[in-house]
Amino acid sequence: MAKQYSFFEDVYEVVKLIPKGRATSYGLIANYLGTKLSARMVGWAMNAAHGLPDVPAHRVVNREGLLTGKVHFGSPSRMQELLEAEGLTVVEDKIQHFKEIVWDPMKELEN
DNA sequence: ATGGTGACGTCGG
């Protein structure tokens, strides 16, 4: 029998595909998954996703590019350092030029 | 089975 992929599984797949130096928002992922009306679920999925090494939850931020979930990394500065290590600029827990580096799964994976 | 929660997003005033 096919494994019942939960909503989380789909989120993992998308987050794993986020290239280095790029970031995406909960809304974009939610939109890609079809639950665009409830981006909260994406954040919820991330809560479990950040426990997986293959899921770069630090590349997922809110629509403003703000590191809203930094607190869930165990260390508030952990998320920022991870992003900076990938070449992103983070100031005041906010990704600079977020719209320029945003990775939209709907556009990147449209093929 | 029901209720509450939640790393967001959008609308209204």
Add this chain to the structure above:
DNA sequence: GCCGACGCCACCA
């Protein structure tokens, strides 16, 4: 332009 409230759906107790 800023602030407040609602909605949304899946997981946990």
